[in-house]
Amino acid sequence: MEILVCVKRVPDTSENEIEVGSDGTDIERDDLVYSVNEWDNYAVEEAIQIKDRVGGSVTVVTVGDDESEEVLRREMAMGADNGILLEDDAFEGSDGKGMAAILKGAVEKGNYDLILTGAQADDGAAQVGGMLAAMLDLPYAALVNHIEIQDDKKLKIGREIEGGNQEMNEIELPCVLSIQTGINEPRYVGIRGIRKVASVEIPTYGASDLGVDTGAVGEGAAKVKRLDYFVPEMGDGAEMLEGSTEEKVAKLIELLKAKGGMK
């Protein structure tokens, strides 16, 4: 099975202290460390496990710049066979739809049976997977947490739905799936693994290579624009507990007891 996984390089939330920048349209990006978007990492692991079961290949693709290459290499160290970097000045400032349009170009350059994306990335929009499927006119399922290969035409997939319930579906190939975390346990990628793929050639495609209309992507074409970026003001009823962890816990227990949430 030929599988394409769309990945993104994002600031690592567990290893950064995220602060909103002074102009209020973005976070402070000095001193940030980046990694592959967590959901995407699960998607790549799933793709590799499928490949190990039924054969084929796994390709990882990202839209970005030279620095984005590091996440492609990381995922290749994990076991993806190929990496593709989509880079063009015209891509900068794209909204979700723009991103989907760029990725569509990459999908059409190959011959993929299955396209995976993470359910969402750092911006929490969770839109690219769905739009990509629509543009490709392929079936789509979101928040997939289980994949079984039925045959070369069909998959059986599980989705997590409201209230922790589980839904099982059959979906026809080729299709696009957005992957939920917890679908598997992604393997560890050590420094050694990354060094081993350090010199593997990663092709870079621009708008013209992909046959993407530069008028349909980038900042100019973006129909969704970020206006403001801020930490919400504390509303009534919200209380931030202060002090050491133990003090916070003690206060929380006190509050829960006072409000009858704990006896």
Added chain:
Amino acid sequence: MKAILALIIVAAGAGAFVYVLARRVAPLFRAAQGPQIDRVGERLFGLYHFPHHRMPRPGYADVGYSHISIILSLIVLSIHVLMVIYAGFTGLKLPGLDTTIGAGYAAISDIALTVLLAVCIFLAIRRGYMRPARYEIPEKYGKDKSRPWAVFLIGFLGAIALLDMLFLGSSAAAARAAGETYRFIPPLTGTWFASIIMGGFSGPAAASASTLFYFLLLIAIFVYINLIPFDRMFHTITGPATVFLKKLDKGSVKPVQWGVDDDKVADLESFGVKNFEDFTWKHILDFYSCADCGRCSEHCPANAAGRPLSPRFISLKGRDYAFSHYPMRGPFIKGEPLIGGIYEEDEIWSCTTCGACEEECPVTIEYIDKIIDLRRGMVDEGMVPQSLQKPLNALGKRGNPWGKMEKKRAEWTKDLPEGVEIKDLSGGDTTETLYFVDSITSYDDRMVELARATAAILSASGTDAGILGKNEKDSANEVRRFGEEMLFMDIREHNTAMIQDSGAKSIVTADPHALNALKKDYKDIPPTEHISEFVVRALKDKTVSFNPLDDTEKDKVYTFHDPCYLGRHNEIYDAPREVMDAIPGLKRVDMTRSRDRSFCCGGGGLMLFYEPEEDQRMGVLRVEMAKEAGADVIVTGCPFCLVNMEDAIKVAGLEGQMEAIDLSELIARQIKKQALAVQ
């Protein structure tokens, strides 16, 4: 006729033995390279030193001295056995008995045989009826089939001694009946009794009995040596080799591959142990040498806490793998990967590398290096628990397992006590003494107190001291011991350069994990000492002294918990105790399990992040031991121990009754401040 029979027995027995050994040795030749045999003098001394120090450790005196007796008697009897074999070709007459030396040696052999028989009888009874608990087999490994076999083999050895006595006794009786003088037989030895009993028979009958016993003895000897390599009894052959080849530098880790320099490591095709043959030949020899005595597991804190690790079975499963995949007949069998085969992932991650097993092993089997090699293999295959992936990634990106910002590493210095100063060298300053803080002491809300205390001690002693600040990364002691060698090497390279740039002549740390890494894993850096050693020196130089304990503290009983990486791995047992004893009014007791028998708190470094399957926390067991010793205050010398002890006191419900404090905090609390005024 007798000579032909002897020849047949000797040839068949020796031939079979050579064949059996050759099959047993085969996996060693397919194994990874082992250590170079260097420092021969030290190794020979170890061959003398370890047996009589390790075997009769407290609690094992009976079996320990039994083994020493057997070894000594077998050393004495080694020439005698050769003489017995030789006698098969000279009319069953032992050579040299007519000389003074020969007769004297024969008399000593009589005593040795008697000792051997007595000890074998004792050990057979002990193994068969007294059954120490540590020999029990956990349910998951099935029924204990080893006991009857163990009793049989030890009984067999005793039977050989007995046959020898009977042979010698009947020979003596036959000689005396023929009017010949026989050599002196020490009274009350087995041979002596046998000679008296056989003396009751006629001369020809005694002579026939002598022949019969001789051939039974000869057959028994060769059957026995051929049975040895099929069982734990193999330790009698391979044990001395394992002791001789023991790793001499405690606390160090074997290279990824022996004979491959650090700068070539990256080019290796595979890392660590994945298949059986990836073990070094020395480690396979270790498997053969396991006597299945169970002492390692009896002292293993992971085993005590109910984690799925019992070091004994690391060896036994390895040995059984070798036996089943390198059978006596037919082709060698290619096996499955070890993880998921004979070992489980959680089993290998459960080890805190505390070293209790290795300290206890009477044949000095190495466990930590095997565990690390297996982890290297798992890391290489991506088999790392999710709980450890995040801290490993963070260590790669930020130099600490929490992923905290580098620039906040020295933030604890903002809140130093009055008059305490420590330089932050990240601005390019240099220093005489470098304080290596390490990650947990730099960042953890509670443990920064240790950093401040250490800075206060250095300051009070008038030492020119500095820290690397944001340029310091984790010492990576556990990065290496959790199998991520390449990440360790990156971090080591960074820290080494930073330490060299600091101009420091010496390094001090309050974290034994940092101490161990800097001493054992780093090269080309100044000497490192633990804060306790630093203070012992300062006390001798009279640059520091202590105030007496407050009245409220004087009633309390203090105990020192030896951190694994301070004690067992670096053999610093006395310095912390000397420091404590120098505090006027401090009452100190030792726990039963202290010094080299200290019980791990639960593990430091990355072990803090690992979520083990366990019945209870090691720390809780340890706090209970402190309580049993009558202590009110547990003094540790390691931030990880302090984390685990403080947690364990809460879990054990001993809050208010038991407290934990780090040695550096205790020193900073009691140190006299005049030194500061002098400056």
